[in-house]
Amino acid sequence: MTTIAELLAEDPQVPDPALITEDDTFPWDLYTQRCAERASLLTELCADGPFHVGVLLDNVPEFPMWLGGAALAGATVVGINPTRRGDELARDIRHTDCQLLVTEAQHRPLIDGLDTGVPPERVLDIDRDEYRKLLAPHEGAAITPADVDPKAPFLLLFTSGTSGAPKAVIVSQSRLAVAGQKLAEGFELGGGDVIYEVMPLYHSNALFAGWSPFVAGRTAMALRRRFSASGFLPDVRKFRATYFNYVGKPLAYILATPEQPDDADNPLRWAFGNEAAERDIHRFGQRFGCIVVDNYGSTEGGAVVLRYPDQPPGSLGKAEGGISVRDSDTGKECPPARFDHDGRLLNPEEAIGELVSESGAATFEGYWKNEEADRERLRDNAFWTGDLAYADEDGWVYFAGRGFDWLRVDGENFAAAPVERILARHPDVAQAAVYAVPDADVGDQVMAALVLEPHASFDPDELARFLEDQTDLGTKWAPRYLRVMPELPATPTNKVLKRVLRAERWEADDPVWWRPERHGPYAPITDADRSTIRQQFADNARLDALEAV
Secondary structure: OOOHHHHHHOOOOOOOEEEEOOOOEEEHHHHHHHHHHHHHHHHHHOOOOOOEEEEEOOOOOHHHHHHHHHHHHOOEEEEOOOOOOHHHHHHHHHHOOOOEEEEOOOOHHHHOOOOOOOOHHHEEEOOOHHHHHHHHHHOOOOOOOOOOOOOOEEEEEEEOOOOOOOEEEEEEHHHHHHHHHHHHHHOOOOOOOEEEEOOOOOOHHHHHHHHHHHHHHOOEEEEOOOOOHHHHHHHHHHHOOOEEEEEOOHHHHHHOOOOOOOOOOOOOOEEEEEOOOHHHHHHHHHHHOOEEEEOEEOOOOOOEEOOOOOOOOOOOEEOOOOEEEEOOOOOOEOOOOOEOOOOOEOOHHHHOEEEEEOOHHHOOOOEOOOHHHHHHHEEOOEEEEEEEEEEOOOOEEEEEEEOOOEEEEOOEEEEHHHHHHHHHOOOOEEEEEEEEEEOOOOOEEEEEEEEEOOOOOOOHHHHHHHHHOOOOOOOOOOOOEEEEOOOOOEOOOOOEOHHHHHHHHHHOOOOEEEOOOOOOOOEEOOHHHHHHHHHHHHHOOOHHHHHOO
16 A cells, blocks of 8 residues: 555656745645654654644644645654634544644644643654754755554544534545545646645545655645735735635635736646535636636545546535435435425425445544444445435435534634634523534534523623633624524423524524624624525525525
């Protein structure tokens, strides 16, 4: 089996560009040398065996250097999400058994004072002189891969499920290498190509769709610290980017920038990702003169749904290669979806089930220290994605959302339970239920249903100030919609019926507040607001997202 380490060690003296930033260019021979130096440091620090390295960095050159260094040393990289906060962030680091933590000045305050389990001397700040002194003795280290087990964990990537804490998906060197080789071959990426990488490198999209074909194809990679819609086209032209990977809303954000008659005058050939809105896929390709390939895939590697040029609007692609939609309780395949003349789903209760891959069990490598979650994914000799879907009589699959205990906002996964715990800290909140509601563009928005303490009154401005003061509230977690209820709908065993809450959304009879602007104040939602929101879904060809509950 091919490993990432073997791909990195091939022709290490190639002088073609590897990493490109605003300020520097690292040719392949220098990039692999920097990887080898970090591998040598790791070998010194972990002489007793395998090592887990937490990387808390933006998209700076040190990140792909540590990825390469860990691959050569046979170590495991844990991508640490800087949008996490407080105890939740500390838990991520402890859970994945990080023995070394690499960070930078702007993220160092996030971990100061936290019980991460990493000794202070093993926290490396790339902006400090001590870091450079630590690396100095390893300058010029040999670019030689360690004896690496191709199936051993190389990456631990956080994703979210129906439990309260994120799960760490195991990714081996061989799985990532195979993905990179397939993408590099499929998109004909090689010397002379430039991958524009603005998706965060702690995320599976950047690693599978960006860094792996960069390594396999020996392309160049243009790194930007963070995504900027207005900076996209200038960067593509400046770096001569030919390939761009994305997840979630970037296409929509870029399309919202002022259109110019020469937008298609650029070197971009491919945009590859997932979760883009249907109309944005076509508009982006036409406006920027490239081909957009948007597929469904899971970080776990257990299921892929491929798109086809002639597929119906809104479809993920075809149910083939062992893909089906099944009832989560019975395990049986769900009946085909039926639609009215306007394309609305008529039988959601029977048609919507869980997306399942019969072949996915062979590629799923498990979660780190979470056998219960492994069992949840692997049932009946198949891989159960946890994503909801429905399929029509011709086998076209449509995405229907996720389990109601986790959300995906702007391409970022997180569980509802931590947000519920934060809301429950408020002295006036007796109960809180957090759940996903559809976003008019793509993905989810956060909605919370609150039951107040007796005699308490709801003050939206005060609650907004309270949320701003919570240091462990993730940057995507604050509710866009708030519903105040006398009691939460529940089963006889007191399990909150989030399906009911999600179905009612902001159309409920209870008082509902919302933020018309993402970070603005909460305001009571009006019938005019509801009409405007629905029109936004209609304009984006997303009315089906309102019907699929």
